[in-house]
Amino acid sequence: MRILGAWLKTLEELLLPPAAPCGLCLEHPSAPVGACRSCLDSLAIQWESWNIQDHTCFSLFPYQGFGRELIHKMKFQHGYEQAVTLGRMLGLACREEPELAKVDVLIPVPLSPGRFEERGFNQAAVLADNISKVWKRPICDHVLRTRETESQSGLSSIARKRNVYGAFSVLPGFDFRNKNCLIVDDVITSGSTFSSIARTIKDYGGRAMGVFAARTERSRE
Ligand SMILES: [Zn+2]
Numbered sequence: 001m002r003i004l005g006a007w008l009k010t011l012e013e014l015l016l017p018p019a020a021p022c023g024l025c026l027e028h029p030s031a032p033v034g035a036c037r038s039c040l041d042s043l044a045i046q047w048e049s050w051n052i053q054d055h056t057c058f059s060l061f062p063y064q065g066f067g068r069e070l071i072h073k074m075k076f077q078h079g080y081e082q083a084v085t086l087g088r089m090l091g092l093a094c095r096e097e098p099e100l101a102k103v104d105v106l107i108p109v110p111l112s113p114g115r116f117e118e119r120g121f122n123q124a125a126v127l128a129d130n131i132s133k134v135w136k137r138p139i140c141d142h143v144l145r146t147r148e149t150e151s152q153s154g155l156s157s158i159a160r161k162r163n164v165y166g167a168f169s170v171l172p173g174f175d176f177r178n179k180n181c182l183i184v185d186d187v188i189t190s191g192s193t194f195s196s197i198a199r200t201i202k203d204y205g206g207r208a209m210g211v212f213a214a215r216t217e218r219s220r221e
Contacts, residue, residue, distance in 0.1 A: 020034070022034070022035045022036035022039055022085075023035055023081050023082065023084060023085025023088075024036070024039040024043075024070060024081075024082055024085055024086075025038070025039050026081060033088070033089055033092060034085045034088050034089065035085055035089070039066070042065065042066035042067075043060075043061045043066055043067050043070070044061055044062060044065070044066075044067070045060055045061050045089075046060075046061060046062070047059075047060060047093050047097070048215070049097075049099065050219075052191045052194060052195060052198075052210065052219075053195065053198070055194075055195075055198050055208050055209055055210060056099060056209050056210075057188065057191075057194070057209065057210035057211070057212065057219075058093070058094075058097065058099075058100070058209075058210070058211045058212070059188065059211070059212040059213070059214060059215035059219075060086070060089060060090055060093060060212070060213050060214070061213070061214055061215075062214065062215060062216075062217075063187050063189075063214040063215060063216045067213075067214050068214070070082050070086070070213075071186055071187050071213065071214055074086070074123045074186060075119065075123055075186065076119075078119070078120060079123075080120075080121060080126065083121070083123045083126035083127055083130075083186075084126060084130050085130075086127060086130075086186075086213045087126060087127040087128070087129060087130025087131050087133075087134075088130045088131075088133070088134050090127060090130075090131050090184075090211060090213060091130060091131040091132070091133065091134025091135045092134055092135075094131055094134075094135050094137075094182075094211060095134060095135045100182065100209070100211075102180045103137055103180050103181075103182045103209065104137070104138075104179045104180045104181065105137065105138050105139065105140040105179060105180075105181055105182070106128045106131055106132055106137050106138070106139045106140065106181075106182050106184055107128075107139075107140050107141075107143050107181050107182065107183050107184065107197070107201070107208075108122065108124035108125040108127065108128035108139065108141070108183075108184045108185070109124040109183060109184065109185040109193060109194075109197065110122070110124075110125075110141075110143060110144050110145045110168070111123075111124070111125075111145070112145050123186045124184055124185045124186060125141075127184050127185075127186060127213065128184040131184060131211070137182070140174055140179075140181065142170050142171040142172075142173060142174040143168055143169075143170055143171075143197060143200065143201070144168065144169060144170070144171055145167055145168055146166075146167060146168060146169045147167055152164070152189060152190070152192070152193065153189075157190050157192070157218075160189075160190045160192040160193075161190075161192045161195075161196075163192070164192050164193050164196040165196060166196070167196055168196055168197050168200045169200060170200060170201075170204055175205075176201055176204035176205050176206035177204070177205035177206065178205065178206070178207075179205075179206045179207070180206070180207050180209065181201050181206045181207065181208050181209070182208075182209050182210065182211055183197050183198065183201075183208055183209070183210045183211070184210075184211055184212075185210070185212050185213075186212065186213050186214065187212060187213065187214040187215070187216065188210065188212040188214075188215050188216070188219040189216045189218055189219060190218055190219065191219055194210050198210070
């Protein structure tokens with residue numbers, strides 16, 4: 001009994017260090033998913049699925065209010081902790097989603113080297129790493145950005161498509177044929193970045209799906 005108790009305690013500590021603060025506000029003590037009740041309520045979590053062309057996509061919460069603040073914090077204010085926590089939450093959701101059971105690899109949306117230097121980390125890669133820790137799916141980092149693209153924010157839908165058209169390619173060393181690839185990103189807006197990567201994966205014989213922390217209303221138009 002004592003052994004079992006100790007084992008459970010170790011497991012508990014591994015999953016959640018004692019008195020860990022919430023990974024989103026970094027203030028209140030966290031609930032078992034790594035965030036506090038107040039943050040979870042503010043996020044208005046709603047796991048949703050929809051299609052972009054013939055690709056199934058999933059997201060955790062709407063890109064508004066607190067969810068939008070979190071994404072901004074992650075991207076522009078070195079919000080590494082928030083990316084780790086959202087990644088874990090996404091991992092739990094993916095693990096429970098029957099439609100994702102067939103996924104072979106996770107593919108984080110690559111960041112351009114310039115932006116990587118500005119931010120210090122690729123938020124999509126941190127999300128994917130933590131999804132992978134919870135859900136035990138490997139990461140494929142063979143998709144790369146072949147050219148610098150303008151920031152997508154503030155661009156029209158057509159300009160976004162043009163901006164990312166042909167901006168991605170794959171490195172040799174990974175066989176995409178018949179692989180179910182889950183593209184991971186922090187937020188989906190018009191879907192043009194997602195579609196561009198999905199097309200690249202398809203060109204190499206793979207199938208693409210998507211998972212995002214946040215979705216805008218526009219992503220499902
Ligand atoms: Zn919190």
